[in-house]
Amino acid sequence: MPPTESSPRHLRAAIAGNPNSGKTSLFNALTGSYHAVGNYPGVTVERREGYARGNGCIFRVVDLPGTYSLTAYSAEEEVARNFVIEQRPDVVVDVVDAANLERNLYLAVQIIEMEAPLVVALNMIDVARRRRLDIDVDKLSSLLGVPVVATQAHRGVGTRELLAACAQVAADPERHIPKQIRYGHHVDEQVGHLAGLISHDEGLRGRFRPRWLAVKLIEKDSAVADQVASLAADPGAIRAAADHAIHSIETHFGEHSESVIAEGRHGFAAGVVRECLRLPTVPLRTRTDRIDSVTCHRVGGPIILVCVVYGLFVSVFKVADEWSWLFGKSPTEWMEWAFERLAESCSSLQARAPLLHSLLTDGIIGGVGGVMAFVPLILVMFAFVAVLEDTGYVARVAFVMDRLLKVFGLQGKSILAMIVSGGLGGGGCAVPGVMATRTLREEKDRLVTMLVAPLMNCGAKMPVYLMLIAAFFPRIQARILFVVWLMSWIVALGAAWVLRKAVVRGEQTPFVMELPPYHVPTLRGVLMHTWERTWAYVRKAGTVILAVSVIMWFLMYFPRVDASPFEERIAVAQAELGGEELVAVIQAIRNDQATAQLRNSVAGRLGSGLVPVSQWAGFDWRTNISLIGGFAAKELVVGTFGVAYSMGNVDPDATDSLSNRLATDPQWSRVKAFALIMFVMVYAPCMATQVTIWRESGSVRWALFSTAYATLLGFALAVLVYQGGLALGLGQ
Amino acid sequence: MARTLVDLAPGDESVVLRIEGSGAIRQRLLDMGITRGASVRCYRLAPLGDPIEISVKGSLLAIRKSVAKFVQIES
Known part of the structure; x- marks a missing residue:
């Protein structure tokens, strides 16, 4: 039946292909800007879906994970394979890198073998032609027994012809069953x-x-x-x-039977290439090899890597945080400003409905706003990583760093995630860090990286360190910060080593990684990548984090204390005092009320209840409550400390008064402060990170595990520091 | 001892004779194009000597030595 304008045919298409074959570019070129991004059920493999129109048909296009083969040894390959077998798409498009035909045809041969209705997109035909690879497209088509369409995905060339071929194959699948592969x-x-x-x-x-x-x-x-x-x-x-x-x-x-089969496939691919390609006499991969001789050089390679990583760090945390000269405020400050205005707009509620006001401002706007404030940061980070990925440099990072990180059960690419999480000291964020583990294809390496990346010193932990260091180590601030930075790496690498031995055991995925040819990334590709990942983050802030923020607020708000004694004190003060003195006294009474309220709340009772245990590390109930707040977000620790010490909610950027208060408190000592610093460094990743680990690992169990092990490890470390310090007589 | 990929110095070329190792390792190497008769060339070692960078069938691969030792080559 010929398709008509009024009733377009609906077809399901799947896009397969090697990593680096331009598969994603082709998907983008076919489907335009609207995509649904998610995961395949039960695995962490990213699934992207979009719609394409052509030839009177509407194609629902699924981008399968990029794979070299279709074995059961990796999650990506199994997902791609099962999709073709179980979902039976109307047509499968295999994206083949024309400049690397033989290796790419190995996958095409396997799809042919599945007897799926197939169209081959001979992509990057321009690159192949530049290398003077002259491919006979018609011959290739007849040798494979499937339609072959030459494309330049990043320019959108050939997509119309490709969709036409897809419509044709889907219209009559039985006639388009490809040839059988012969193994001898x-x-x-x-x-x-x-x-x-x-x-x-x-x-x-x-x-x-x-x-x-x-x-x-x-x-x-x-x-x-x-x-x-x-x-x-x-x-x-x-x-x-x-x-x-x-x-x-x-x-x-x-010979092993699987070797015989693989050789048969490679042999078939090689035979096809011999017949439809006149190989040039010029040596292959000249440009890529020249660049590699610099970027992978024994001395130059690591130096360039350090520069790139430093550039990433500067652009993410300096650009997003300090670009105030351009906009008046930095993008992060603009976000905070917007949420503060939003909170202010609710202020009329304060008198009429204090409960609703507190829920809206402290719970929802505070919680979601705290997470949304990271969006500019995360956007810049994803853009930078997208550029690194699209050029092919990420693979070189892995190549250069692999040996060092292998010792700890990690691999080369882990370094990126750890640095984004704050590995350089002085800032970072574990949420984009955990997301950056997506560049790791080896599942176990990825999981361990995800579990240890939050141990790095993220930006939100810094105010706690700075407040405590200013109070107790005023003369050696920089040295203590350096020790803290060093400890974070020692603890993270040590934890990785232990996790690898004890928890994420089993055989390592054999590390064989393609070093793709260098490409100039396209603006469109980078923007698309950046937008999709940033949007995923924003969506999460709007759902899960919203819910947990409300729960945390509830824990700190209820049950209420009786306000009348405080009101009476205020009334007495009003009768006796006046002017500025009165304002100060009322403020002090309100702060006392807030402290009493906090202590009486569920979180406060929990904090007091934990004292028999936490005293081993030197933590009293005030510290405990602050740390409970830190489960939601580390930014809350300093603020809650302030409330617990009757100082009102302390701004994390201005902690001088809190520092003075602690420094003069006889309950506190240097040992206690350092034990607390160690605990804050290690203990449970913040809520946003936990949710990200949940999402990225595909299992809530790993998110809970990361919380549990980090808290236990942090506590053990804090107890060690505190008790060790006391034993050495440093407590006074 | 048979010569393996690990024994290649930068600039050396050879031909794959046989692939040993467990199922997962062998399958991964085969899928990346390292099969009997394929010609391989070592380009360079990583700064710390591992992994190695080789070319096979027109693409560049980084292989850890712990995996490369399973690929026997002509001497």
Whole structure:
């Protein structure tokens, strides 16, 4: 039926391809600016979806994760494979890097084998032509048995033709089933025999393509073997036949059967390339190799890395925080200013409905606003990381740093996440840090990085350090800060090492990473990346963090204390005093009331209840309450301290008076202060980070684990410092 | 001892003979194009000597030595 204007055909398309093949650019070129971004169920693999129009059809396009193959050894590959098998899209587009045809065809061959309706997008054809690679597109199409369309995704060239080819394939899928891949007589015979058996099995027939299943069984693919075991009508017979085929192939070739299959695919790809490509005589990858000889140089490489990391740091934390000359305020200050105005606009409620006022200003605006204030920072960070990713430099960072971080069970790319989280000391934020772990493809490395990145010194911990250091170490401030910075790395790397040994155990994903050719990133690509990730962050602030903010507010607001004794004191003061003295006295009484209120609240009772334990680290109830506030956001610690010490809510930027108060308090000592600094450094990541870990690890269990282990570790460290200090007689 | 990828010095070229190691390691190497008969060239070592950068089938790969030792090459 020919499509008409009034009733466009709805088709489902999936985009597959190697990483660095321009897959994402093509997805963007096809779908325009509107995407839904999420994760595939149960895994942390990012899923992007959009719509494309062409040829009278509306395509719902899913961007599959970039993969080199379709084995069961990585989450990305399994997701891509299962999507094609289970969702059965009307058409699969395989994006192939024309400048690197042979390696890219290896994946195309596997999709062909799945007998999925396929269109090959021969992407970056311009780059290939510049390298004088002359590809015969028609010949490639006839050799693969599928339509091939030349594209330049970053310029949008070829997308119309691509959609036309997709519509054609989807209209008549049976006519567009690609050719079978031949592995040579001996293997083909075994595959054919096994496929015959599968096609007669009641449980497997119709669910899978028999030939594909046969090849996968011969490849010893564990996920496929498990599926056969659970679904087949006679799993025993099929298992036995598969073992027989594997044995026959292995004795015939003297080689592992999966090697034989992989070689067959590579051989097919190489044969195709030989026939449709006239190889140039110029040596390959001249430009990339020249740049690598600088960026990966023994001495120059690390120096350049330090410069780039420093540049990242400066641009994220200085640009976003200190660009006041351009806008009058820094972007972060503008955000804070906006939320303060919003809070002020509620002030008319204060007298009429104090409860609602407190909920709106302290709970919702305070909580969500605190998180939203990071948006400018996060935007700049994502833009910088997007540029690093799109140029290909992130892979070089991993190459240069890998050996050092391997010692601690991490890998080269972990360094980026740790630096964004505050690894340079003096600022940072674990939320974008945890998000930056997306560049790590190895799942276990990624998880451990995610768990230790929050131990770095983020910007929100700094006011606590500065307040305590000013109070107790006034003459050696810089030295103490340096020690704190050093400790954060020691603790984080040590924790990574232990976590790797004890919690995230198991075999390391074999570290083989492509160093992609350098590219000049496109503005559109960078902006798209930046926007999508920033939006994901904003959305989270509006949902989960909103909910937790309300809960935290509730814990600190209820139950209420009786206000009448304070009102009586104010009345007495009003009768006796006047002028400025009266204002000061009323303020002091209000501060006392706030302290009493805080102590009486659920959080306060919790803080008092914890004293028998926390005293081991030297923390009293006031400290405990402040630290409970810090579970929500570390920014709250100093403010809550202020309330607990009857000083009103202290601005984290102006802590002098609080410092003086603590310095003169006989209850406090240097040892206590340093124990508290260590605890604040390590203990539970803030709410925003916990939610990010939840989202990025795909499991709330890891978010809870990170909270639990960090709090226990922090407490152990604080107890060690406090008790050790007392034992050494430093307590006075 | 058979020669492996680890034994290549920067600038050396060779041909892959055989891939050993567990299923995951072998599959990963095969998927990245390191198969019997493929020609490989070592470009450089990372600043701390590991991983190594090699080219195979027109792409550049960084491989940790702990993985590269499973790739036997012609001497």
